[in-house]
Amino acid sequence: MGRKPRRALRHATARSRRRIASRPRTARQPAQRTFDVNACEQFLLHEARLLDDGKFDAWLALFTPDAWYWVPSEPGQADPVETVSLIYDDRRLLETRVRRLSSPRMYSQEPRSRTSRIVTNVAVEEAGKGACTVRCKFIMIEYRREQQRLFGGTVRHRLVKADGRIMIAWKRVDLVNCDAPMDGITIPF
Amino acid sequence: MSANLSEFVQPGRVHRQIYTDPAIFELELQRIFGTAWIYVGHESQVKIPGDYFRTFIGRKPVVLVRDTEGAIRVIHNQCAHRGSLVVANDKGNAEEFQCCYHGWTYYLDGRLKAVPLQHGYPRDFDPKSPTTAMVQVPRVTSYRGFVFASEAADGPSLEDFLGPMTTSLDDMVDRAPDGEIEVAGGVFRHAYDGNWKLYLENLCDAAHPIFTHRSSIDAAQQQSDEAHSDGSGEIAIRQMRQNGAPYSFWESQVGIWTYPNGHSYLGDYHDDAKLVAALKDPVFRDYIAAMEKKKGKAETRRVLEVRRWNSNVYPNLSFMSQFQQLRVVHPIDVNRTVVHTYNFRLKGAPEQMFRNTISFANTVNGTGSLVLTDDLEIYNRIGMGLSSAGAEWIEIGRGMQSDSPDGHGGWRGQNSTSEIYIRNMLDAWLGYMTGSSLHADAAAKQQREGARAGS
Numbered sequence: 001m002g003r004k005p006r007r008a009l010r011h012a013t014a015r016s017r018r019r020i021a022s023r024p025r026t027a028r029q030p031a032q033r034t035f036d037v038n039a040c041e042q043f044l045l046h047e048a049r050l051l052d053d054g055k056f057d058a059w060l061a062l063f064t065p066d067a068w069y070w071v072p073s074e075p076g077q078a079d080p081v082e083t084v085s086l087i088y089d090d091r092r093l094l095e096t097r098v099r100r101l102s103s104p105r106m107y108s109q110e111p112r113s114r115t116s117r118i119v120t121n122v123a124v125e126e127a128g129k130g131a132c133t134v135r136c137k138f139i140m141i142e143y144r145r146e147q148q149r150l151f152g153g154t155v156r157h158r159l160v161k162a163d164g165r166i167m168i169a170w171k172r173v174d175l176v177n178c179d180a181p182m183d184g185i186t187i188p189f
Numbered sequence: 190m191s192a193n194l195s196e197f198v199q200p201g202r203v204h205r206q207i208y209t210d211p212a213i214f215e216l217e218l219q220r221i222f223g224t225a226w227i228y229v230g231h232e233s234q235v236k237i238p239g240d241y242f243r244t245f246i247g248r249k250p251v252v253l254v255r256d257t258e259g260a261i262r263v264i265h266n267q268c269a270h271r272g273s274l275v276v277a278n279d280k281g282n283a284e285e286f287q288c289c290y291h292g293w294t295y296y297l298d299g300r301l302k303a304v305p306l307q308h309g310y311p312r313d314f315d316p317k318s319p320t321t322a323m324v325q326v327p328r329v330t331s332y333r334g335f336v337f338a339s340e341a342a343d344g345p346s347l348e349d350f351l352g353p354m355t356t357s358l359d360d361m362v363d364r365a366p367d368g369e370i371e372v373a374g375g376v377f378r379h380a381y382d383g384n385w386k387l388y389l390e391n392l393c394d395a396a397h398p399i400f401t402h403r404s405s406i407d408a409a410q411q412q413s414d415e416a417h418s419d420g421s422g423e424i425a426i427r428q429m430r431q432n433g434a435p436y437s438f439w440e441s442q443v444g445i446w447t448y449p450n451g452h453s454y455l456g457d458y459h460d461d462a463k464l465v466a467a468l469k470d471p472v473f474r475d476y477i478a479a480m481e482k483k484k485g486k487a488e489t490r491r492v493l494e495v496r497r498w499n500s501n502v503y504p505n506l507s508f509m510s511q512f513q514q515l516r517v518v519h520p521i522d523v524n525r526t527v528v529h530t531y532n533f534r535l536k537g538a539p540e541q542m543f544r545n546t547i548s549f550a551n552t553v554n555g556t557g558s559l560v561l562t563d564d565l566e567i568y569n570r571i572g573m574g575l576s577s578a579g580a581e582w583i584e585i586g587r588g589m590q591s592d593s594p595d596g597h598g599g600w601r602g603q604n605s606t607s608e609i610y611i612r613n614m615l616d617a618w619l620g621y622m623t624g625s626s627l628h629a630d631a632a633a634k635q636q637r638e639g640a641r642a643g644s
Contacts, residue, residue: 065416073556081544082373082544083374085551086377089422091416092416092418092422092423093421095413096409096429099408181380183556183565185557
């Protein structure tokens with residue numbers, strides 16, 4: 001489900017490729033040894049708060065330099081390169097997305113949305129040395145120009161430890177209504 | 190609604206009411222969507238007998254299906270008994286269609302196959318009568334795999350209706366080295382609170398990107414190319430930067446062509462040397478090699494020199510051959526529209542070409558696109574603005590002084606910033622709705638003046 005897309009792998013930098021190659025495949029450690037579920041949950045709550053507060057630059061700073069952010073258009077979508085996605089941003093496009101959010105001429109955010117998120121059911125799905133995949137449920141209410149929308153679904157974060165802090169290597173958001181007719185999406189989930 | 194619809198469209202202006210009046214919307218469903226050739230789907234969506242695909246003609250639910258003989262049919266998705274929707278899944282394969290209410294069962298071409306408790310019906314009950322079938326849409330025709338249906342039993346043939354737009358559809362198919370394309374890669378369904386006509390009226394509008402898309406142009410121009418990209422972001426950012434081309438570019442290098450029945454395309458734009466899949470790009474080089482191997486050098490050159498951006502077939506279809514995109518407009522209500530967008534795979538092309546198609550789709554057609562979201566905002570704002578009678582008329586006269594017949598039944602705009610294609614769509618609208626045509630009036634007037642000058 002949350003696998004790194006093949007193409008991203010192929011285009012990965014030599015450094016990140018070495019890192020992937022050197023990832024231990026068998027010696028899985030208990031989550032608690034490297035990532036405490038409580039620490040993960042606190043991290044997710046912190047991320048949700050940054051997004052609700054519109055601190056998108058700070059949100060972007062949570063991602064690793066070769067991170068990707070993905071909102072599939074189909075339930076159980078296998079990859080982001082052979083099928084369209086509501087959002088599929090590599091690091092470069094994610095930076096552009098966040099920069100646009102601060103533009104005074106982003107007309108689809110004039111007036112701006114207000115959002116309120118609930119993040120819950122946090123569980124560590126898979127943990128290795130210095131990295132883990134965390135699954136959670138989310139609900140996001142978006143209010144803009146007299147209309148309120150409700151989004152919800154499952155999120156998977158690949159969290160890594162870098163310089164002693166947690167960072168997002170990738171994030172996949174599966175909306176329950178990902179294949180519904182939908183008005184434009186401007187605020188990241 | 191005013192008694193005389195023909196007054197709503199005048200030279201260079203149109204009345205706001207045709208975008209806001211529910212009664213006019215209902216008439217459009219009858220007179221435009223109920224008579225014109227409506228794009229329904231592509232043959233690759235129903236490859237083998239039993240394959241079906243659920244869609245709409247106007248607001249009427251229909252099923253595109255390949256019957257047991259392999260023929261393509263379009264049937265109304267309604268049970269002849271109590272009117273229930275029969276086919277509920279978006280797509281699939283079926284041996285027959287069965288209504289889940291009382292079990293009426295239909296052949297794939299819509300004919301009634303079996304009825305439980307048939308002995309209970311009156312003696313004149315005829316299971317072979319068209320009134321006990323899922324009703325077939327009377328005319329269904331494909332042009333090179335693109336399936337259109339018309340609810341009018343008589344009228345122009347599909348090719349007459351399309352006119353020179355067949356060359357744009359040819360361009361969609363001819364770009365495949367194997368000469369075949371297929372729908373692939375999922376679908377976007379994006380929605381807005383505005384009239385359906387607004388969508389096509391934006392797709393050849395070269396004057397809006399520099400304003401509407403300013404935020405994504407600026408953000409893309411400021412983006413460092415040093416940041417990591419797996420290739421998809423690179424395509425997106427290049428496209429967004431291209432939206433920032435100055436007016437001089439649009440006025441000097443991009444043209445607009447319009448044709449009878451409301452069709453149009455932008456041309457001379459995004460030539461293959463400037464494309465993301467640029468000539469020096471290794472993927473594009475492989476593609477050209479595959480094309481030349483299958484089609485020869487001369488034909489490959491001919492195909493790649495057809496340079497079109499959006500091609501619009503009025504009233505419900507827009508497509509773009511260079512990145513294999515297709516959009517279908519679904520009118521939901523006078524002030525609500527949903528657009529379904531599809532991608533095509535070019536058979537015989539390098540796999541990476543299709544991945545570029547997907548990246549491009551995410552960029553320009555994606556619900557979370559950095560570009561499309563500002564277009565949707567415009568449609569919403571027009572919807573809100575036009576609901577006010579504060580100003581009654583909409584100005585659509587840009588470039589009008591230079592509209593000129595091209596000698597083949599079409600009209601050229603002076604350049605891509607002309608609103609000629611909107612005037613052309615509304616002329617078709619007048620034709621469907623009232624039987625009159627401003628273009629025909631203008632052409633007759635020119636002819637009269639020419640005759641006077643010659644005498």
